[in-house]
Amino acid sequence: APCSSFSGCCLTAHDVTRLLMCCSRTDVVTVTPWLAPIVWEGTFNPVLLDSIYKPQNISIAATVFAVGKYIMFLKDFLETAEKHFFVGFNMHVYLFTDRPKEVPQVKMAAGRQLSVRSVPSSNRWQEISARRMELIQLLIEEELQNNADYIFCLDVDSQFHGRWGSESLGGLVAVVHPGYYWDDRSKFPYERRPESRAYIAAGEGDFYFCGGAFGGLIQEVHLLTKTCRFNFEEDAKENIEAAWQEESHLNRYMWVNKPSKVLSPEYLWQDFKPRNPEIHIIRFSGVVKNYAAIRPN
């Protein structure tokens, strides 16, 4: 007999048709030209996906950096992650900070934990943001290669508001930047100087992706961070800093190595932006901040 849950064991043709009909959107693009899904609310069945991934007992790592005054964002980040980010999964947050004594106590559910890694303070915000690639690469090499399956690298000045779960899992995962998804690619703020290793020529590029959220399988993200770090450092030897630091290198990487899953701007909205009609849910968003007051320079 047909079962009412989507356990995958006994779906009838009718169930499958019903699933297809309920999991479609016609107002937004839901697949890339290289056939990677673009995840929007209404394109997936969370119950079905969880029933596939939960029995696999997978582990998710998340990295977050809170250097200098950015420590003030950590409490809300962690508390909202407990409510919405891979709820019910093994999840380990790796926090990099120069203020370990100021890390707030946040109660985490069973199977979830926080580890703190000390990093030096910095006088340049560009360096803090850009050095994340190097530190994530080293974390993977030293600790994660055999201890986690997937990793997401997230900005700390952000909060979760809705489910971010197994629908986001993939080999290489990028999030479409909320500021540019309606724009023609000529408007994307890619690095445009050919001498930079983050260069993307006019007319090239698929999407403009966020530096504030990316992820995927551990091995894939290892290659990404290693490559972006190398390119960033080679540029630095020639006194070049890409327009948007590691975000520019990430965009170059995603242009050459197409992501296998793309997350819609639901996965990194910005609180100062009004919600557009195609955004049925905001899952994660950057808080409004006063740059002059919180950055070291």
Ligand code: UD2
């Ligand atoms: C964008 C990107 C960010 C990065 C940056 C370019 C999004 C939403 N954000 O954000 O990821 O690509 O452009 O470099 O895509 N940080 C500290 N202390 C500091 C400064 C930064 O800990 O003093 C960390 C912190 O985790 C923060 C992240 O670096 O979330 C990015 O810095 P930002 O939020 O100031 O960068 P922003 O808003 O320009």
